Amino acid sequence: MQLARRVLEVKPSPTLSISSKAKELKGRGEDVINLSVGEPDFNTPEYIKEAGICALKENFTRYTDTSGTGELREGISQKLRKENALTYSAEEIIVSTGAKQALYNAILVLCDPGEEVIIPSPYWVSYPEMVRLAEAVPVILQTRNFKVDPEELKKVITKRTKAFILNSPANPTGVIYRREELKAIAEIISRHNVYCLSDEIYEKIIYDGEKHISIGSLNNKIKSLTILINGFSKSYSMTGWRIGYAAADKEIIAAMKRLQSHSTSCPNSIAQKAALAALGGSQSEVEIMRKKFEERRNFLIEKLKEIERVTFPTPEGAFYCFLSHPKITNSLSFAEKLLEKEKLAVVPGIAFGKEGYLRLSFAASFGEIEEGVERLKKFLKTV
Ligand SMILES: Cc1ncc(COP(=O)(O)O)c(C=O)c1O
Numbered sequence: 001m002q003l004a005r006r007v008l009e010v011k012p013s014p015t016l017s018i019s020s021k022a023k024e025l026k027g028r029g030e031d032v033i034n035l036s037v038g039e040p041d042f043n044t045p046e047y048i049k050e051a052g053i054c055a056l057k058e059n060f061t062r063y064t065d066t067s068g069t070g071e072l073r074e075g076i077s078q079k080l081r082k083e084n085a086l087t088y089s090a091e092e093i094i095v096s097t098g099a100k101q102a103l104y105n106a107i108l109v110l111c112d113p114g115e116e117v118i119i120p121s122p123y124w125v126s127y128p129e130m131v132r133l134a135e136a137v138p139v140i141l142q143t144r145n146f147k148v149d150p151e152e153l154k155k156v157i158t159k160r161t162k163a164f165i166l167n168s169p170a171n172p173t174g175v176i177y178r179r180e181e182l183k184a185i186a187e188i189i190s191r192h193n194v195y196c197l198s199d200e201i202y203e204k205i206i207y208d209g210e211k212h213i214s215i216g217s218l219n220n221k222i223k224s225l226t227i228l229i230n231g232f233s234k235s236y237s238m239t240g241w242r243i244g245y246a247a248a249d250k251e252i253i254a255a256m257k258r259l260q261s262h263s264t265s266c267p268n269s270i271a272q273k274a275a276l277a278a279l280g281g282s283q284s285e286v287e288i289m290r291k292k293f294e295e296r297r298n299f300l301i302e303k304l305k306e307i308e309r310v311t312f313p314t315p316e317g318a319f320y321c322f323l324s325h326p327k328i329t330n331s332l333s334f335a336e337k338l339l340e341k342e343k344l345a346v347v348p349g350i351a352f353g354k355e356g357y358l359r360l361s362f363a364a365s366f367g368e369i370e371e372g373v374e375r376l377k378k379f380l381k382t383v
Pocket of ligand 1: 038097098099100101124167171199201230231232233239242243244
C-alpha cells in the first residue's frame with residue numbers, strides 16, 4: 001500500500017500510546033499504576049453535565065454555526081475580558097473540537113510549506129507533528145532551566161520564521177512564564193513580526209498563588225500577532241467533550257472557519273451547551289480541583305525527594321513532574337522496562353524532545369502517587 005508521505009512521516013502520539021498500553025495491561029488484570037495520563041481524573045462537574053443532558057432533551061442536536069454558537073463565543077469573549085484582560089469580539093473567536101483542532105487549524109492557516117515554527121523544548125508532543133503535517137519546518141529551541149532564553153530565541157529567528165509556540169503553564173515541565181519573561185519574548189517576536197501561538201490550556205491549574213498571564217494582554221502589537229488557544233478539557237475536567245477555542249485577528253479566525261467548515265463543520269452542539277454552562281456557573285468546582293492538584297503536587301514532590309539523585313523543576317502549573325536521574329540514559333527503553341517490570345506507566349522524556357527525563361502525571365490519587373514513586377524507587381535500584 002502506498003500511503004501519502006504526509007502521514008508516513010507522522011509519529012503516533014506517544015502519550016496516548018503509553019496510556020493505551022497501560023489500559024490494556026490493566027484490562028488483563030495486571031496491577032498497573034498509570035502516571036502517564038494527560039487528563040484530570042475528576043468527573044465533569046454536575047452542573048456542566050446537567051447542561052449537556054438538557055441540550056439533548058431540548059433537541060439541541062443539529063449543526064451549529066461552523067465557528068460555534070454565538071452565545072458560546074460571546075461567553076468566551078466575556079471570559080477573556082474578565083480573566084485575561086483581552087478584548088476579542090465574538091467574530092474574533094472560533095470554537096473547535098478541542099484545543100488540539102484549534103491549534104492545528106491555526107498552524108494550517110498560518111504556515112506555507114517550508115516556513116519555520118519555533119518550538120521550545122521540551123515541548124508538548126503534538127506541536128512538531130502538527131507543523132510537519134502543514135509541511136512547515138519545526139525549529140526546536142533548547143531552553144535554559146526549561147524556559148526560553150531571549151538571546152537564544154533571537155538567534156533562531158530567520159526570514160522564514162512564521163510562528164513561535166508558547167505554552168504556559170507548560171506540558172511537560174509545569175513551568176510558568178512571568179510577566180517580565182513574557183515581555184522579553186513579546187518584544188523579540190514583535191520586532192520580527194512572528195506570530196505567537198499561545199497555548200493556555202492549563203491556565204487555571206496553577207499553584208502557589210501565582211496568576212496566569214496571557215502574552216496578548218501585554219500590548220496591542222503582540223495581541224495582533226497572537227493566536228490564543230484554550231479550551232475546557234483541563235480546567236473543567238471535560239477532555240471527552242472536545243471543546244476548545246482560538247481567539248485572534250478576525251482574518252485569521254475567518255480563515256480557520258473556512259478550513260473547519262470543510263473538515264469537522266462545527267464542534268459538537270451538546271458539548272457547546274455544556275461549555276457555556278461551565279463558563280457561566282460558579283467557578284468553585286474549578287478551584288476545588290485546582291487545590292487537589294496542588295496537594296497532590298506537594299505530596300509527589302515530598303515522595304520524590306526520598307529518591308537520591310532525582311531532580312526536577314518544581315511544577316508551578318499543569319499536573320506533571322518532569323524528572324531526571326543519571327540512570328535514565330535512554331528514556332524510552334527505561335519507561336518500557338518500568339512498565340514491564342514494575343507495572344508503572346510514565347512517559348519517556350524523549351517524547352517531548354528531551355532525553356534523560358520521565359514525565360509523571362499527578363492526575364492520580366495519593367495512593368497511586370505513593371505506590372508509583374515506590375515502584376520507581378525499586379526499579380532504579382535494579383538498573
Ligand atoms: C499543552 C497542551 N495543549 C493542548 C492540548 C489539547 O487539549 P484538548 O483536549 O482541548 O484538545 C493538550 C492535551 O493534552 C496539551 O497538553
